[in-house]
Amino acid sequence: MYADTVVEDKLVHKPKFIALLFVLSFVAFVFFNLTDTIFGHFLMPVIGDPATAGIFGRFAVAFVLAVIFTANIVAIGFLPTRYQVIIVWIELIALFLLFFYTFDLSMEFIQRKVWFMISQGVFTTLYVSAISIAIAFVLAMVGAVAKLSNNGFAFAIASFYTSFFRGLPLLMQVYLIYLGLPQLGWVIDAVPAGVTALSLCYGAYMTEIFRAGIESIPRGQWEASRSMGFKFGLTMRRIILPQAVPVIIPPTGNQFIAMLKDSSLVSVIGVWEIMFLARTLGTKEFKHLEMLITASMLYWMLTMVLEAVQSRIERRYRQKAER
Amino acid sequence: MSENAVEAQDGRGDVIVSMQGVSKWFGEFQVLKDINLELHRGEKIVICGPSGSGKSTLIRCLNRLEAHQQGTVMVDGIELHDHMSNVEMVRREVGMVFQSFNLFPHLTVMENCTSGPLWVHKMPKAEAEEIAMKFLERVKIPEQAHKYPMQLSGGQQQRVAIARSLCMNPKIMLFDEPTSALDPEMVSEVLDTMTDLANTGMTMMCVTHEMGFARAVADQVVFMDEGEIVERNEPNAFFTAPKSTRTKTFLSQILQH
Numbered sequence: 011m012y013a014d015t016v017v018e019d020k021l022v023h024k025p026k027f028i029a030l031l032f033v034l035s036f037v038a039f040v041f042f043n044l045t046d047t048i049f050g051h052f053l054m055p056v057i058g059d060p061a062t063a064g065i066f067g068r069f070a071v072a073f074v075l076a077v078i079f080t081a082n083i084v085a086i087g088f089l090p091t092r093y094q095v096i097i098v099w100i101e102l103i104a105l106f107l108l109f110f111y112t113f114d115l116s117m118e119f120i121q122r123k124v125w126f127m128i129s130q131g132v133f134t135t136l137y138v139s140a141i142s143i144a145i146a147f148v149l150a151m152v153g154a155v156a157k158l159s160n161n162g163f164a165f166a167i168a169s170f171y172t173s174f175f176r177g178l179p180l181l182m183q184v185y186l187i188y189l190g191l192p193q194l195g196w197v198i199d200a201v202p203a204g205v206t207a208l209s210l211c212y213g214a215y216m217t218e219i220f221r222a223g224i225e226s227i228p229r230g231q232w233e234a235s236r237s238m239g240f241k242f243g244l245t246m247r248r249i250i251l252p253q254a255v256p257v258i259i260p261p262t263g264n265q266f267i268a269m270l271k272d273s274s275l276v277s278v279i280g281v282w283e284i285m286f287l288a289r290t291l292g293t294k295e296f297k298h299l300e301m302l303i304t305a306s307m308l309y310w311m312l313t314m315v316l317e318a319v320q321s322r323i324e325r326r327y328r329q330k331a332e333r
Numbered sequence: 334m335s336e337n338a339v340e341a342q343d344g345r346g347d348v349i350v351s352m353q354g355v356s357k358w359f360g361e362f363q364v365l366k367d368i369n370l371e372l373h374r375g376e377k378i379v380i381c382g383p384s385g386s387g388k389s390t391l392i393r394c395l396n397r398l399e400a401h402q403q404g405t406v407m408v409d410g411i412e413l414h415d416h417m418s419n420v421e422m423v424r425r426e427v428g429m430v431f432q433s434f435n436l437f438p439h440l441t442v443m444e445n446c447t448s449g450p451l452w453v454h455k456m457p458k459a460e461a462e463e464i465a466m467k468f469l470e471r472v473k474i475p476e477q478a479h480k481y482p483m484q485l486s487g488g489q490q491q492r493v494a495i496a497r498s499l500c501m502n503p504k505i506m507l508f509d510e511p512t513s514a515l516d517p518e519m520v521s522e523v524l525d526t527m528t529d530l531a532n533t534g535m536t537m538m539c540v541t542h543e544m545g546f547a548r549a550v551a552d553q554v555v556f557m558d559e560g561e562i563v564e565r566n567e568p569n570a571f572f573t574a575p576k577s578t579r580t581k582t583f584l585s586q587i588l589q590h
């Protein structure tokens with residue numbers, strides 16, 4: 011964020027706001043009736059058996075929770091920004107874990123399977139996504155140049171391509187390629203079929219990103235380059251694309267993160283990636299939720315790593331641009 | 334050397350650029366109306382005229398950044414038409430300097446200057462750098478060679494742009510309002526560079542409203558209005574005794590301040 015030098019009174023320390031916060035949270039907690047949850051169990055010494063605590067228990071639980079909630083927010087308000095971020099993150103994660111805890115998951119089962127999920131599932135997901143994004147990158151580059159050219163033939167093919175692959179659900183494309191190509195007498199394995207579908211689909215989205223990136227380079231760069239006698243290809247390669255790449259990199263990173271999760275769709279044709287393993291392993295022992303949550307956590311961690319990498323790359327390009 | 338080069342009678346060089354009956358439309362709107370203009374080898378022509386009169390379009394027709402629709406444009410004996418090879422031949426002989434410099438921001442000053450010789454003329458790197466250095470010295474900024482364009486002032490950037498064009502060893506230099514985007518204190522350093530260049534005998538065509546430069550350097554001043562060449566004369570006569578009323582009005586507006 012841009013630094014703001016004007017200091018305002020902290021909203022969370024105004025009595026009116028604190029009162030409002032308390033009332034709203036109290037009403038919300040009463041409304042959701044948390045007597046029968048873990049919170050009710052904590053308050054057993056006061057309200058007795060949650061099942062029979064009735065309206066009194068409902069209000070007592072809501073009151074205690076509202077007090078804790080409001081006090082917590084006011085307290086966090088005193089901290090410097092950095093610590094606020096850390097504490098809020100920790101609290102949200104704690105709530106999240108609490109939520110899972112209520113499912114009564116079998117940790118033993120998760121521990122038994124998680125290594126296989128990582129060595130087989132995460133590995134497959136990563137390499138399928140990486141190969142697909144690399145192919146998509148090339149497709150997008152070609153597609154963008156074709157869309158910007160005056161060649162009607164190239165433009166027609168490129169625009170049909172982007173329209174088709176952006177217009178169909180990815181799941182449909184996966185099926186079409188895996189089940190459709192063999193009809194033409196070309197049997198294709200699950201992994202190549204999945205990679206093909208992902209690359210074609212993301213290539214279509216990225217074509218538009220690349221086209222916008224190339225078009226963001228001022229017209230004068232074209233004119234200067236062309237007026238020096240540089241041919242179209244040379245102008246693209248040495249003048250336009252090197253300037254467009256820093257513009258293209260951040261949204262491409264986003265696409266990669268999105269693809270990582272969309273790669274779960276190729277589980278339907280039996281690629282042994284995270285989602286596929288979660289479903290098959292979970293079904294065998296009737297522990298669906300355990301495996302689904304494990305898979306979710308793995309996806310989440312992967313994206314967090316990728317986000318960190320992406321912000322690094324972006325910072326590098328920004329430094330280069332400010333040089 | 335062109336085949337149909339004709340030594341002019343009055344001691345000027347042969348005709349290197351000729352536009353005959355050139356017209357151009359943007360959709361319905363006619364930007365250039367039957368333009369006839371000749372430029373002799375070594376000659377310097379300044380083009381002026383009100384905004385929107387078609388000056389940029391005219392000068393851009395000479396290296397086919399714009400395509401004309403009627404008439405013929407010949408540059409050094411090569412006719413400009415849709416044929417790409419012709420266009421590329423002409424572009425190698427014609428240098429162009431833009432109002433907004435258009436240096437390549439991802440390349441250093443040195444790389445900007447060597448790009449043409451390296452990529453088009455396939456010159457060895459050492460030789461290209463030697464040439465680049467020679468022209469950077471000519472425009473008086475050899476010490477900036479390893480900076481990036483964004484680190485230079487506007488005036489310095491425009492001088493690099495001139496050096497970059499000169500590295501291609503052009504026969505003709507085109508300038509489209511090279512000083513209009515500059516802060517006033519930087520205008521003179523660019524005009525000085527252009528005057529130096531004119532003194533080396535370069536053939537130049539320059540769109541500018543810098544009347545001092547026109548007086549000092551131009552052999553001919555051309556006045557354009559609404560896509561037509563209204564008047565063409567030697568600078569002295571042009572400024573002291575303009576013939577058409579349109580020219581008079583324009584000059585009085587420009588010279589007011």
Ligand SMILES: Nc1ncnc2c1ncn2[C@@H]1O[C@H](COP(=O)(O)OP(=O)(O)OP(=O)(O)O)[C@@H](O)[C@H]1O
Nearest residue numbers: 359360362364382383384385386387388389390391
């Ligand atoms: N690509 C284009 N499409 C449509 N009209 C254009 C285009 N380029 C220029 N024009 C129009 O053509 C006319 C002449 O433009 P041109 O740029 O040649 O004028 P100019 O004399 O260079 O003016 P200025 O002093 O403002 O640079 C203007 O009216 C302009 O609006």
Ligand SMILES: [Mg+2]
Nearest residue numbers: 388389390510
């Ligand atoms: Mg102009």
